[in-house]
Amino acid sequence: MAETLADAVSRRRTFAIIAHPDAGKTTLTEKLLLFGGAIQLAGEVKAKKDRIQTRSDWMKIERERGISVVTSVMTFEYGGNVFNILDTPGHEDFADDTYRTLTAVDAAVMVIDAAKGIEPRTLKLFEVCRMRDIPIITFINKMDRESRDPFEILDEVEEKLALDTAPITWPIGRSKSFCGSYYLAENTVRGADTQVEALKVNGPQAVADRLPENERAAFIEETELAIEACRPFDRQAFLEGHMTPVFFGSALRNYGVRDLIDALGAMAPPPRDQVADIRTVHASEDKMTAFVFKIQANMDPNHRDRIAFARICSGKLERGMKARLARTGKQLGLTAPQFFFASQRQLADTAYAGDVVGIPNHGTLRIGDTLTEGEPLVFQGVPNFSPEILRRVRLEDAMKAKKLKEALQQMAEEGVVQLFSPEDGSPAIVGVVGALQLDVLKERLQGEYGLPVSFDMARFSICRWVSSDEPGELDRFITARRGDIARDLDGDPVFLAQDGFSLNYEADRWKAIKMVAIKEYH
Numbered sequence: 063m064a065e066t067l068a069d070a071v072s073r074r075r076t077f078a079i080i081a082h083p084d085a086g087k088t089t090l091t092e093k094l095l096l097f098g099g100a101i102q103l104a105g106e107v108k109a110k111k112d113r114i115q116t117r118s119d120w121m122k123i124e125r126e127r128g129i130s131v132v133t134s135v136m137t138f139e140y141g142g143n144v145f146n147i148l149d150t151p152g153h154e155d156f157a158d159d160t161y162r163t164l165t166a167v168d169a170a171v172m173v174i175d176a177a178k179g180i181e182p183r184t185l186k187l188f189e190v191c192r193m194r195d196i197p198i199i200t201f202i203n204k205m206d207r208e209s210r211d212p213f214e215i216l217d218e219v220e221e222k223l224a225l226d227t228a229p230i231t232w233p234i235g236r237s238k239s240f241c242g243s244y245y246l247a248e249n250t251v252r253g254a255d256t257q258v259e260a261l262k263v264n265g266p267q268a269v270a271d272r273l274p275e276n277e278r279a280a281f282i283e284e285t286e287l288a289i290e291a292c293r294p295f296d297r298q299a300f301l302e303g304h305m306t307p308v309f310f311g312s313a314l315r316n317y318g319v320r321d322l323i324d325a326l327g328a329m330a331p332p333p334r335d336q337v338a339d340i341r342t343v344h345a346s347e348d349k350m351t352a353f354v355f356k357i358q359a360n361m362d363p364n365h366r367d368r369i370a371f372a373r374i375c376s377g378k379l380e381r382g383m384k385a386r387l388a389r390t391g392k393q394l395g396l397t398a399p400q401f402f403f404a405s406q407r408q409l410a411d412t413a414y415a416g417d418v419v420g421i422p423n424h425g426t427l428r429i430g431d432t433l434t435e436g437e438p439l440v441f442q443g444v445p446n447f448s449p450e451i452l453r454r455v456r457l458e459d460a461m462k463a464k465k466l467k468e469a470l471q472q473m474a475e476e477g478v479v480q481l482f483s484p485e486d487g488s489p490a491i492v493g494v495v496g497a498l499q500l501d502v503l504k505e506r507l508q509g510e511y512g513l514p515v516s517f518d519m520a521r522f523s524i525c526r527w528v529s530s531d532e533p534g535e536l537d538r539f540i541t542a543r544r545g546d547i548a549r550d551l552d553g554d555p556v557f558l559a560q561d562g563f564s565l566n567y568e569a570d571r572w573k574a575i576k577m578v579a580i581k582e583y584h
């Protein structure tokens with residue numbers, strides 16, 4: 063029997079994993095994929111070197127630096143649910159990419175290193191999730207090593223993130239003796255992840271003999287305390303982003319991963335409603351709607367293609383259908399949408415709300431674009447962050463200026479850099495959030511376009527989008543400050559300031575001009 067749209071939607075779980083580098087995000091992702099049969103690894107995790115080559119072989123800079131630069135999506139099925147993991151770059155220099163990806167998820171898994179607790183990147187990413195009320199499941203990883211006391215870690219989450227915690231499991235043992243999870247509310251236990259069902263037991267004392275003798279009394283006492291004193295899980299508070307269910311495990315040693323995946327199925331929300339300019343779109347509506355949150359070019363050097371990653375928000379995407387691109391009003395044929403499974407891709411015949419498909423195109427699609435089955439609506443809220451670093455691109459070979467212009471335009475459309483064209487006609491300025499993005503730009507201009515470039519300091523260091531509610535005021539400002547005004551990719555004006563002092567000075571003088579650091583795509 064054919065599945066109804068509502069059933070298909072209710073089975074979807076679309077989430078990201080947020081973590082400070084080294085907390086175990088890659089290892090956990092692999093283990094989740096392993097459960098879904100999306101990848102086959104024999105036992106232990108492969109060496110990191112191998113992994114990076116298989117994961118994203120397309121960019122030299124990634125291999126050299128051993129970091130994941132790009133965001134990608136991985137899909138797998140488990141226990142009747144379809145899981146879409148949206149991968150985010152760990153390095154903070156690619157923060158804008160990560161933030162945009164977080165606009166396309168319904169939940170997040172926050173991985174914390176049990177010895178280190180909340181680290182700076184965890185905190186930052188958490189704040190973005192909170193801004194968007196994304197529900198968070200916490201996974202305390204590396205319990206097989208020396209770790210902090212679990213109560214202390216919970217306290218830290220509560221204090222640093224102002225987030226209530228509800229431990230669902232409690233670790234059985236610590237470091238060398240760590241051997242499984244105790245479900246506090248149910249009094250059930252699961253040893254390693256190979257055990258599918260959790261087993262009913264008669265309280266913590268019933269499993270204490272799994273531990274060395276000298277640890278048993280402490281385990282019983284502590285677990286009983288956790289049962290008594292910890293907050294019970296409140297799904298509503300979780301969905302609103304005020305409470306996080308907590309799991310303990312070791313991704314490397316295969317503990318707690320099944321607990322987590324069960325929780326994603328049972329607790330995490332199905333695809334949410336999505337706010338558009340004219341109304342809110344519900345995930346189980348008939349008509350297909352989607353938005354683009356990421357563009358990636360040249361993923362496969364053999365096919366120099368450009369993939370737009372679109373999150374479906376409602377309806378059913380079928381291969382071959384036509385969709386309306388809101389920005390231009392034109393129809394776009396979706397002839398070859400793709401799904402991603404670990405390192406492979408495959409044609410997507412049908413996709414539902416929550417799914418992410420890659421749409422190959424030659425520059426038609428941009429970040430923030432809305433696609434619909436017909437209705438002219440536009441989704442809100444894919445942000446553009448004001449760059450921290452502004453540079454002029456210097457070309458070694460002046461004859462290639464036109465080629466450079468095209469290349470920069472493409473890179474900007476992909477979201478690799480932001481491009482600003484000064485009103486006074488001087489050479490374009492590129493803006494990035496982190497310095498590594500400049501390295502990526504340089505590398506790609508050389509590798510893909512044969513354009514060796516270097517970067518010059520621009521006399522500006524701050525960039526703000528400007529607008530005004532008072533008619534004529536913006537034009538007056540632009541005329542008065544012409545030498546400091548540039549246009550972004552959409553033609554929207556930005557004010558370029560030398561430093562914070564001059565920004566404040568101008569903001570003070572031009573009270574009717576709004577100067578903002580975050581622009582939402584439209």
Ligand code: GDP
Pocket residue numbers: 081082083084085086087088089090110152203204205206207311312313314315
């Ligand atoms: P990422 O930077 O967050 O993606 O972290 P990785 O998954 O690459 O893990 C960083 C390091 O921690 C690697 O050496 C992993 O093998 C190791 N690691 C990950 N999970 C665990 C774990 O549960 N226990 C132990 N002992 N090591 C782990």
